[in-house]
Amino acid sequence: MLMETLLRVLIGGIANGAIYAAVAVGFSVIYRSGRVFNIAQGELLMIATFMCMALFGTGMNHWLAILLTAIAMGLLGLLIERLMLRPLVGQSEMALFMATLGLLLILNGLGTIVFGTEPRLFPDVLGTERWRLGGIAIKESNVLGTALVVVTVVALAWFFRSTRTGLFMTAVAESHQIARSLGVSVTRSIGLSWAISGVVATIAAVAFMSGRSVSPDIATIAFVALPVVLLSGLETVGGVLLGGLIVGVGQSMAARWLDPYTEGGASLIFPFALMMVILIIKPQGLFGWKRVERI
Amino acid sequence: MQQASQNTNPSAPPPPLLSVTNVEVRYQGSILVLKNVSLTVGEGEIVALLGSNGAGKTTTLKSISSLIQSEEGEVTEGQIFFSDAPIHNQDPVVTVRRGLVQVMEGRRVLEHMSVEQNLIVASAPIKASRQQLNAALEEVYGIFPILSSFRHRQSGYLSGGQQQMLVIGRALMAKPRLLLLDEPSLGLSPIIVTAIFESIARINRELGTSILLVEQNAKVALNIAHRGYVLENGRIVMEGTREELLGNEDLKEFYLGISASGGRRSFKDIKQYRRRRRWLG
Numbered sequence: 001m002l003m004e005t006l007l008r009v010l011i012g013g014i015a016n017g018a019i020y021a022a023v024a025v026g027f028s029v030i031y032r033s034g035r036v037f038n039i040a041q042g043e044l045l046m047i048a049t050f051m052c053m054a055l056f057g058t059g060m061n062h063w064l065a066i067l068l069t070a071i072a073m074g075l076l077g078l079l080i081e082r083l084m085l086r087p088l089v090g091q092s093e094m095a096l097f098m099a100t101l102g103l104l105l106i107l108n109g110l111g112t113i114v115f116g117t118e119p120r121l122f123p124d125v126l127g128t129e130r131w132r133l134g135g136i137a138i139k140e141s142n143v144l145g146t147a148l149v150v151v152t153v154v155a156l157a158w159f160f161r162s163t164r165t166g167l168f169m170t171a172v173a174e175s176h177q178i179a180r181s182l183g184v185s186v187t188r189s190i191g192l193s194w195a196i197s198g199v200v201a202t203i204a205a206v207a208f209m210s211g212r213s214v215s216p217d218i219a220t221i222a223f224v225a226l227p228v229v230l231l232s233g234l235e236t237v238g239g240v241l242l243g244g245l246i247v248g249v250g251q252s253m254a255a256r257w258l259d260p261y262t263e264g265g266a267s268l269i270f271p272f273a274l275m276m277v278i279l280i281i282k283p284q285g286l287f288g289w290k291r292v293e294r295i
Numbered sequence: 296m297q298q299a300s301q302n303t304n305p306s307a308p309p310p311p312l313l314s315v316t317n318v319e320v321r322y323q324g325s326i327l328v329l330k331n332v333s334l335t336v337g338e339g340e341i342v343a344l345l346g347s348n349g350a351g352k353t354t355t356l357k358s359i360s361s362l363i364q365s366e367e368g369e370v371t372e373g374q375i376f377f378s379d380a381p382i383h384n385q386d387p388v389v390t391v392r393r394g395l396v397q398v399m400e401g402r403r404v405l406e407h408m409s410v411e412q413n414l415i416v417a418s419a420p421i422k423a424s425r426q427q428l429n430a431a432l433e434e435v436y437g438i439f440p441i442l443s444s445f446r447h448r449q450s451g452y453l454s455g456g457q458q459q460m461l462v463i464g465r466a467l468m469a470k471p472r473l474l475l476l477d478e479p480s481l482g483l484s485p486i487i488v489t490a491i492f493e494s495i496a497r498i499n500r501e502l503g504t505s506i507l508l509v510e511q512n513a514k515v516a517l518n519i520a521h522r523g524y525v526l527e528n529g530r531i532v533m534e535g536t537r538e539e540l541l542g543n544e545d546l547k548e549f550y551l552g553i554s555a556s557g558g559r560r561s562f563k564d565i566k567q568y569r570r571r572r573r574w575l576g
Contacts, residue, residue: 164415167408171416174405177365181399183391183420183469235407289407 008136009256010249017248018146022204023225024232024240025153026197031234032160032173033193036085036096042222043107044201048073049209049218050115052202053122062125070202077198081191089187104219111216122209145207150241152203156196157238169193173235174289224251227275233288242286247271310379311335312505313359313395313473318373318383320351320358322366328354329529331373336473341499341506343516345550346526352509353400355526356475359507360397361387377473392420396466400477400509402458406451410442410461413450417468434502435464438494456487460494467498473505474498480512488512492519513550517541525550 023041030038048069055065084099126141126148160166172179172189179186209218224247232243251270258266284290313336320329329351336342346352357363358370359377361384375383382390405413414435418428436443439460445453450461459479466474476495480488496519498504510516517523523540525533533546540546 161412164418167412167416168419170408170412171405174407175403177362178399178403178405179416180365180387181360181362181391181397181403182417182465183388183396184416185388 004135005256007134009252011133011136011138011142013249013252014245015142015146015248016252017228017244017246018149019204019208019221019244020225020228020247021153021240021244022149022200022207023222024229024244025156025237026200026204027225027229028232028234028237028240029156029193029200030197031229032237033169034085034096034172034190035093036100037093037234038100038103038197039097039222040100040104040107041197041201041225042219043104043111044073044077044198045204045222046111046216046219047076047107048198048202049122049205049214050111050216052205052209053120053214056123062123066125066202066206069205070199073198073202074195075198077194077196078191081194085190085194086187108216108219111219115216117215117217119213119215122212122214124211125206126210128211139211141210145210148203148207152200153238153241156200160237165192224271227271227278230275230285231278233285235289236285236287239285239287247274250274309338311337312340312378313507314374314376315355315359316374316376318355318358318375319371320354320363320368321371322363322368324369324371327529328368329358332526332529332531333373334524334531334534336505336507339499339503339505340522341496341508341520343513343520343523344507344509344526345511345513345516345523345546347511350526351529352526353477354529356397356477356507356509358383360395360475361385361390362397362399388420391469391471394470394472395475396469396471396473397475398462398466398477398479400481402455402462402481404450404453404458404461404465406449408450409447410450410453411446413461413465414442414468417465420469431468431470435467438467438498438501439464456483456491459483459487459491463491463494463498467502467504471504473507476506476508478509478511480510480515488515492516495519513546 023045026041026044027038030036051072052065052069055068056062080103084103085096088096088099124141126144129140130137131140131143132138160170168179168184169189169192171182171184172186176186179189228240228243228247231246232239251267254270255267278285315332315334318329318332319327321327332351332355334342334344344352344355354363354368357366357368359375359382361382363369364384364387370383374381377390377393377395380393382393382395405416408416411432414432415428418431423431441457442461442464445457450458453461463476463479479491479495483491492515495506495508499506508516508520517537517540520537522536523534524531525546533540533543535543
């Protein structure tokens with residue numbers, strides 16, 4: 001009985017952790033390239049979700065619709081970088097952060113205006129089957145969604161470590177000045193990172209929204225991804241999987257065993273409490289870059 | 296002095312690879328750092344740029360590579376030509392693609408990346424195939440064999456000497472025609488400095504790379520340089536071939552630490568120098 005509960009908590013936690021990881025990886029890809037903390041990452045997820053649904057509505061093939069959304073989101077990322085962040089090159093990190101906060105408000109407002117506040121059903125693109133594992137039912141869409149996120153994050157981690165373009169972007173993450181002195185175009189890397197982030201938002205939307213009822217306030221999910229990104233470290237890509245797992249499962253456990261006594265508060269507070277502890281003990285996160293000091 | 300050395304060539308001398316002509320550099324549009332600086336680096340030459348702290352050596356290099364832009368600096372007068380094309384105040388990435396690479400002061404490795412990853416990043420300006428990339432890596436490992444044995448080590452944990460070798464080797468990945476080296480001896484032990492300067496001479500000899508070398512350590516620099524300039528307070532105050540500079544009394548006294556009389560330096564001499572320096576500066 002306990003085993004079954006534990007398994008259920010674990011599975012629910014992993015599915016939630018995957019979406020946190022997917023949003024977190026969008027944060028870290030952008031942060032690495034330009035030291036910009038893009039607080040509007042959740043809004044990108046929301047726009048990708050509704051753009052997908054709008055295209056589904058035209059009756060086109062679902063996968064074609066997703067592909068088109070991914071392309072459009074990549075272009076949107078490029079556009080945001082070009083119009084909003086490039087003019088701010090050389091400004092303080094705080095100015096850049098405030099710019100993304102402005103972006104959040106704009107996109108949020110636009111989302112409400114264009115898509116309305118009514119919850120709508122996102123089609124089951126990842127299947128509707130329920131599989132049984134040790135006596136409990138697992139939704140096919142959750143398994144496939146989680147797998148999609150894991151594959152995406154692993155692929156990105158590989159890209160940044162093993163391909164030339166990825167290494168250029170990692171060099172930009174280390175130091176703009178060194179990268180420039182080696183002939184690596186910093187602006188190109190930053191633009192590319194926004195495009196990647198837009199595409200990742202599309203993948204996250206497909207992985208998580210399938211079969212759910214959605215409204216523009218799904219963007220708030222990004223706030224739970226914030227502790228994930230700080231836990232795993234701002235510069236890591238692959239590390240967000242572990243961060244997502246810890247926060248997702250921890251939250252799911254808090255929901256099962258603590259929420260009955262705290263009127264649902266524990267699971268809401270858990271990610272942020274964890275984030276504070278992490279910031280005190282290991283400010284750079286589990287896999288973040290600690291500056292090497294050598295004399 | 297410089298004219299004399301060039302006139303030994305009976306036919307008209309070929310235009311230098313790099314020519315800096317009457318350059319003035321300002322930071323933030325007002326702080327004047329370089330005044331009327333002119334220098335040249337010929338094909339295949341090692342040229343030393345000597346001077347003390349704050350003389351403007353690093354600014355000179357950064358104005359050539361255009362890296363001053365990220366510090367709000369700008370060439371406000373004069374011209375810099377590299378293989379017959381103007382390169383001042385342009386995108387530094389374009390300068391690197393043209394074949395002019397600066398190795399910045401202070402061993403700026405990409406510290407979270409491995410030795411080999413550092414080298415691969417530096418191949419950005421050349422559109423290299425996999426084989427060409429491997430050949431370029433092997434060339435660097437041939438010059439600095441120690442890098443080969445540490446190729447998968449995180450570069451932030453290398454010793455200072457190894458990091459200096461890495462940043463010089465890294466610059467070679469772009470197949471530069473001209474290398475700007477900013478104080479490669481900084482903070483390193485004499486044995487390592489000797490080894491690094493031997494490698495620099497070897498790069499010049501075997502790869503034919505021209506080198507503009509900024510140094511405070513005039514002795515090691517003039518050991519390998521063909522010619523040199525002395526920069527003080529943002530002006531060139533002296534120039535000549537290695538022999539001319541090594542024979543110059545003032546340079547001996549104040550940069551090489553050998554006094555004319557061979558004895559201890561007296562305060563009187565320094566006072567005389569101060570006067571002279573005001574004159575020249």
